[in-house]
Amino acid sequence: MNETVFTFGGDAPHSNARQKDKTVAGGKGANLAEMASIGLPVPPGFTIATEECLKYLAGGADFTEKLRSDVAAALNHVEKTVGKDFGDAADPLLVSVRSGAAISMPGMMDTVLNLGLNDETVQGLADTSGDARFAWDSYRRFIQMYGDVVLGVDHGLFEEALEIAKEDNGYYADTELSAEEWQGLVAEYKAIVERELGKPFPQDPIEQLWGAISAVFDSWDTERAKIYRRLNDIPHDMGTAVNVQAMVFGNMGDTSATGVAFTRDPSTGEKAYYGEWLVNAQGEDVVAGIRTPQYLTKARREQAGADKPSMEEAMPDAFAELARVFELLEKHYTDMQDIEFTVQQGTLWLLQTRNGKRTAKAALKMAVDMVGEGLIDEKTAILRVDPMALDQLLHPTLDPEAPRDVLTTGLPASPGAASGKIVLDADTAELLANRGEKVILVRVETSPEDIHGMHAATGILTARGGMTSHAAVVARGMGRPCVSGASQVSIAREGRTLTIGDRELNEGDVITIDGANGQVMAGEVATIEPELAGDFGTLMEWADKHRRMRVRTNAETETECRMARQFGAEGIGLCRTEHMFFDAGRISAVREMILADTEAGRRAALEKLLPEQRSDFVTIFEVMAGLPCTIRLLDPPLHEFLPHGDTEFEELAEATGVDIEKLRRRAGELHEFNPMLGHRGCRLGITYPEIYEMQARAIFEAACQVAKESGEAPVPEIMIPLVATRRELELLKDVVDRVAQEVFSDTGTTLEYLVGTMIELPRAALMAGEIAEVGEFFSFGTNDLTQTTLGVSRDDAGRFLTTYVDKGIFARDPFVSLDVDGVGQLVELAAERGRATRDGLKLGICGEHGGDPASIAFCEKTGLDYVSASPYRVPIARLAAAQASLRAG
Numbered sequence: 001m002n003e004t005v006f007t008f009g010g011d012a013p014h015s016n017a018r019q020k021d022k023t024v025a026g027g028k029g030a031n032l033a034e035m036a037s038i039g040l041p042v043p044p045g046f047t048i049a050t051e052e053c054l055k056y057l058a059g060g061a062d063f064t065e066k067l068r069s070d071v072a073a074a075l076n077h078v079e080k081t082v083g084k085d086f087g088d089a090a091d092p093l094l095v096s097v098r099s100g101a102a103i104s105m106p107g108m109m110d111t112v113l114n115l116g117l118n119d120e121t122v123q124g125l126a127d128t129s130g131d132a133r134f135a136w137d138s139y140r141r142f143i144q145m146y147g148d149v150v151l152g153v154d155h156g157l158f159e160e161a162l163e164i165a166k167e168d169n170g171y172y173a174d175t176e177l178s179a180e181e182w183q184g185l186v187a188e189y190k191a192i193v194e195r196e197l198g199k200p201f202p203q204d205p206i207e208q209l210w211g212a213i214s215a216v217f218d219s220w221d222t223e224r225a226k227i228y229r230r231l232n233d234i235p236h237d238m239g240t241a242v243n244v245q246a247m248v249f250g251n252m253g254d255t256s257a258t259g260v261a262f263t264r265d266p267s268t269g270e271k272a273y274y275g276e277w278l279v280n281a282q283g284e285d286v287v288a289g290i291r292t293p294q295y296l297t298k299a300r301r302e303q304a305g306a307d308k309p310s311m312e313e314a315m316p317d318a319f320a321e322l323a324r325v326f327e328l329l330e331k332h333y334t335d336m337q338d339i340e341f342t343v344q345q346g347t348l349w350l351l352q353t354r355n356g357k358r359t360a361k362a363a364l365k366m367a368v369d370m371v372g373e374g375l376i377d378e379k380t381a382i383l384r385v386d387p388m389a390l391d392q393l394l395h396p397t398l399d400p401e402a403p404r405d406v407l408t409t410g411l412p413a414s415p416g417a418a419s420g421k422i423v424l425d426a427d428t429a430e431l432l433a434n435r436g437e438k439v440i441l442v443r444v445e446t447s448p449e450d451i452h453g454m455h456a457a458t459g460i461l462t463a464r465g466g467m468t469s470h471a472a473v474v475a476r477g478m479g480r481p482c483v484s485g486a487s488q489v490s491i492a493r494e495g496r497t498l499t500i501g502d503r504e505l506n507e508g509d510v511i512t513i514d515g516a517n518g519q520v521m522a523g524e525v526a527t528i529e530p531e532l533a534g535d536f537g538t539l540m541e542w543a544d545k546h547r548r549m550r551v552r553t554n555a556e557t558e559t560e561c562r563m564a565r566q567f568g569a570e571g572i573g574l575c576r577t578e579h580m581f582f583d584a585g586r587i588s589a590v591r592e593m594i595l596a597d598t599e600a601g602r603r604a605a606l607e608k609l610l611p612e613q614r615s616d617f618v619t620i621f622e623v624m625a626g627l628p629c630t631i632r633l634l635d636p637p638l639h640e641f642l643p644h645g646d647t648e649f650e651e652l653a654e655a656t657g658v659d660i661e662k663l664r665r666r667a668g669e670l671h672e673f674n675p676m677l678g679h680r681g682c683r684l685g686i687t688y689p690e691i692y693e694m695q696a697r698a699i700f701e702a703a704c705q706v707a708k709e710s711g712e713a714p715v716p717e718i719m720i721p722l723v724a725t726r727r728e729l730e731l732l733k734d735v736v737d738r739v740a741q742e743v744f745s746d747t748g749t750t751l752e753y754l755v756g757t758m759i760e761l762p763r764a765a766l767m768a769g770e771i772a773e774v775g776e777f778f779s780f781g782t783n784d785l786t787q788t789t790l791g792v793s794r795d796d797a798g799r800f801l802t803t804y805v806d807k808g809i810f811a812r813d814p815f816v817s818l819d820v821d822g823v824g825q826l827v828e829l830a831a832e833r834g835r836a837t838r839d840g841l842k843l844g845i846c847g848e849h850g851g852d853p854a855s856i857a858f859c860e861k862t863g864l865d866y867v868s869a870s871p872y873r874v875p876i877a878r879l880a881a882a883q884a885s886l887r888a889g
Contacts, residue, residue, distance in 0.1 A: 004052050005070040008033040009044025009246075010081030024049050026100030026241030031353050038332065040325060041349050044081040045095070045245030046074035050102065053217045053239035061214065068210075075209075075244070082246050087205040091128045092121035094138075094247040096351075097212035099219060101240045104354055107470040108228045108451070109219040109240055110149045112212040113282055114142035114247060118203040122186075126179075134252050136182035137174075141251075141282060143189040143201060146208065150215040153196045161188050175280055209244070216242045224451045226806055231455050231478070233817070233854070236808055248349040250342040251282050257315065257343040258282055261296055263326045264336045266358040266476060267415050267467075269365025269535075273297050273326060275339075276466045277311045282342075292485055293466040321348045329353055334375050335384070336366055357476050359415055360389035364535040378542050379886055385539060387853045387880040392416060392479040393530055394567070394872050398514055402526035407500040407511070410461070410486030412518040413472035418459030418481045419512040419524040422498055422505060424491060426453025433457065440511055442498060444491060445484075446471040454480060459513045461520060463489040481515035489520070532566070532875075540568060540875060543882035549859065550866035551877045552628070554846060556580060556616075561623040564871040568878055571627035571715075572620070573779065573868020574846035577695060578636050580616045581609075587641070588655045594638050595658070595666045599690060606694040613695060617702030625712035630779055630846070630868070632758065633695050633732075634684055635721040637675035642667050676793070681722025682757075685732045692720075696736045700743035703751055713751040717842075719779055723757040726770040733774055754842070759830050760784035768830035772837040779868075780827050782847030782855075786814050789823050815848065818855040828862050844868060853880035860884035 006019040006029065014037035018024045025033065029047030036042045052067055079085050084093035094116040099109035117125065117139045126135035148155040162174070165185050171177060177185070193201045202208055219225060220240045229236055250258030261275030276293035294308045295301040296319075301310040312319045322341060325348070329337045338356030342349045358366065367381035376384070398404075398417040420438035423429045426449070429441045433456035441457035443450065445464045454460055454474060459481040462471045466485055475482035490499040496507040500520065505511070512521040532540075552573030553564035561572070581590045586609060593605035620629065643649045643663070653660040672678040685692040699716050707713035718736050723729045733755045744750045756777030759765055765785070768778065787794055792801075794815050804810045810819070818824055827845075834841045844866040849855035851873030859867050860881065869877045 002049075002051075003070075004049040004067065005046055005074050006033065006049070007044070007046045007074050007077045008036045009042050010077065012036070012044070012077060012081075018049070019047070022102045023238065024051070024241075026050055026102055026243070027104055027354050028098065028100030028352055029241045029243050032243065032245070034332075035329075035350055035353060038328075040328070041347070043246040043248050043349055043351070044078050045243060046071070046078065047100065048213065048242040048244075050239035050241045053220055053241070054237070056214075056217045057221060057239070061218070063210065063213075071209075071213075071244075078244075078246050086116055086209075087121065088124065089120040090124045092116055092124050092205075094121075094125070095209070096243075096245050096247055097209070097216060098243045098245070099216045099240045100243050101220075101234075102238050103232075103234050104357070105225065105228050105232075105234070106357065106473045107447075108225045109222075110215050112142075112145050112149055112215070114138045115146070115208050115212055116205040117142045118205065118208075120203075121205070129252065131252060132179035133177075133182060134249065136179050136186055137177070137251055138249065140182055140186045140189055143186060143193065146212065147189070147193050147201070149219075150208075150211045151193060151197060151201075153193055157192050157196070158189055161185065161192065213242050213244075216240060224449050227451045227455070230802070230805055231451070233812060235811065236806070245351070248342045248344045248351075249282070250278070250344065251280050252345055254279055255315075255343070255345045256280060257311065257318075259293070259296065259311065259341055259343075261322065261326070261339045261341065262336060262356050263330045263339070264356075264362070264366060266336070266338070266356050266362055267412065269358070269362035269369065271369060272299070273323065274300070274467075279314070292464070292487070315343060315346075318343045318346060318348050325350065331375070334370070334380075357473055359476050360385075360392040360479060361415065361535075363389055364393075364539055368535045368538050379546065381539065382543055382546060382879065382882050383886060385879060387876045387883065389479060390536075390875050390879060391872065393532070393536060394875060397516075397527060397530060398512070399526040399528045404512075404519065404525055405522040407503055407520045407522055408486050408488040410483040410489075410518045410520065411467050411472075412514075412516055413465075413467050413469070413484040414460075414475035414480060414482035415516040416459075416479070416481035417512065417514045417516070417525070417527070418457075419510060420458045421508050421510055423453070423457070424493065424496060424498070424507050426450040426456075428507075429453035430456040440513060442489065442491065443471070445469065446474070454478065459483075459515070461486060461489065461511075461513055463487060463491065475515075481513055483513045483515055483518050483520055486518070486520055536875075540878060543879045544568070545882075546886055547878065547882035548885045549856075549864060549881045551874055551881060552630070552844070552846075552866055552868040553874055554850070554868050554870050556620070558619045558623060560871050561620055564874050565623060567871055567874040569871070569874045570866075572624055572629040572631070573844055573850065573866060574719075575620065575629060575631045576635070577613070577616075577632060578634055578640075580613065581634075581641065586612050588651070590641050591643060592655070592658075593691070594641055594670070595663055597666060599688075602688060603690050606690060610694050610698055613698035614702050614705075617699050618705055621702055621706040621714040622710065624714055625706060625710045626714065628715040628717055630717040630719050630756075630777075630844070631699055632719040632721050633692050635681050637672060637678055637680040638670055638684070640675075642670065676787075682720050682728045682732055683722065685720065685735070686728060689732075689735050692732060692735055693739055696739040697743060700740050700753070701747070703753070704743060704747040704749040707749055707751055708747075715751075716753045717777055718753065718755045719758050719777075720755070721758045721781070722760060722784075723771065723775075724761050724763045724767075726767065726774055729757050729771055729774045756842070758784075758846070759827075761788050762826055765826035765830035769833035769837045772834040772841055775834075775841075776838070777842035777844070778830060778834055780830070780843075780845045780847065780864075782818055782823065782827070782845055782849045783815065785826065785847070786819060786823050789826060790814060790819065812854075817852050818849045818858055820855075820858050824858055824862075827858075831862055831864070851877050853883070856880040857884040857887070860888055 022030045086093045097112045122139040126132040144158040147153040259277030265274040275296040295310045335355045340352040370376045420440040423439045438458045442461045462484045498505040512525040552571045553569035554574040556575045589608040596602045754776040756775040758781040760781035843864045846868040850867040851869030
């Protein structure tokens, strides 16, 4: 049977491979064991494996006798190492109980500090430490944290009691309370627990320990943790480990401190120590934004113009030891580290290290710099940058020349800029964002329960907290701009108003935040396009060198095409011609064509559309000269183009001279009960071949014109949509080929072109061998292939897909990331059967999945030739394709 409880520190062995496996011991547990094994100062403790969490959640929240026995033995190891006994009234061992998932989920799960304190042990702690104030402060912290996390008492009740105690005594800071005043507050806290729960605060340390372990396991299934996993594509079946560790105390007076530090700047990537610390405090004070922390280094303090001394100045010996640890850990892990530390009466202790969360800009700089430093190689650098994080770099930033009405300045916690309506709670943020509105979530400080609102918001502003607070860390991980610690911000929840200095704003007013310099501005500030050079350009060069698949774009306008070329697109993978038909200047001709009841009527309308279509393609081909351009002929059902209201019918009747009632009658004849599975795609071309004739003529005439003018011929790839049978493609390929020869004859120009199809129906995938006898390329339209395979409407499924993901029915939303097990089988089958018929059959993917890294990895494995993504996703696809190629190799 596999061991599930691992000790670390002291004389504990660290050779167990499972203890270093993050899927077993969690990231925190594995790293604690690793740090202890290389001789760093880690308080001793033990880790309970993630599989025990899964057993606990599946088994009705109970523990096996074996686990209880193993934990008792591990606790004994900690007691022997420290020389104190758990629950000893005279000299108690106290422990922390923390979560530790395999993939870091900052702030999402629960922690309990100072566990083991009760009415007796608090006196022993006071006697042995010689500091009664410290002991009673620790006890009140424990009751508040345990009461909130384990017992479910509203933490606001404790905070309110503390604020009243400070007001009654005329204090500003928690550190001003005396031992007697903390003792009185402890009595008040215990009374709150008994009043809320109907039973006293637990005094038995063993009962406290198992209660905290239960709470950490339970926190894996909280709503906030589920949302975080869903947003970050973390599997729901991993579970969390629990780390129980001997307490070290940062709140033992002015020679003690706590802090969070990064070996490099997680916002910019600069090779400079970055972090915050607090004298006479515990870790939660820093990350929860309860007190405004101080800067770690003198340079940062001076740069910010802050008065309170940095750790480098106030505790030079402990800082020097910390700097030595920084260098050692970064070399050991070959990556930027996020470290939690405590200084207890001048001695440094390390509580955690992990690869730090970073912005996209910082990730690029670190990856490129570390290659230059010889710390990692090019391939590692490519694999280290999250492709989706590049999205942060590809959008506009604030124009430095634009006027700014600066209301206040806070801490630049996560770079980037955002404008939006003020919202004061997470639910409202999500509600408005779902309506398509941009919002800035403004809070005193964020908590894990705000995760859904933080994701919905375009930016986050907090009145309290530092640059390592919950808001800052989560915002950086999400790529959201964040300004924290804006102390001039005051929120009136009752009136839903915001006061910044002497300015009053209402919820719904627009503000702009700049996470690069901490400014908060009234109104919306103009933006400029990003500059994609420097580290971005270097990493993209490396990625292009190592990828096999080509990357194209989904685009149908000149602006989109130019943007995609700027981002490195190597052609067009999907040009949706129907988007051109919705232009206000030509919709009447389109409707005239659709509502005509004779071929002659349709051809007359199509003659009006031909020059417009030709002009569209000339513009596209000029940008894409010399590159392949996959152009999909008309695909949507006709009902999408029909007039709806009386005004539109009247305008069409006037434009065409056709009686309005006849137009209404014809529209009624074209009505379909399920148009997405009706008269659309190639079915239009079969019944009205003149439509596809006109489009083919526009394409070939435009291509010949650009070839003559530029000397670089585009390579049109004419794509017939919604094909289910070989015969459909054969009939329509004949139409395209005939028109091509007519145009070549008329213009005296010949150019290369292909005719292929979009594989978006299960039958097409199954019959791919036959279809490839006619089709010269396949492009997988995975949006429709997913709909038709799963029987799920992309437009309506949002109502239940979140529930399906939460319940593990789908690992991810199948319209965001390809359903590899189901839809993926059809793609593999079609690729195999198609290439068995036609050697060298060109294969690509053009659904939204073409910009999803997980789907791109599947495309690499399946041997597709290219992926196609929206313009802003092209760099993401380039990097993801390189990563997929490296991992496959």
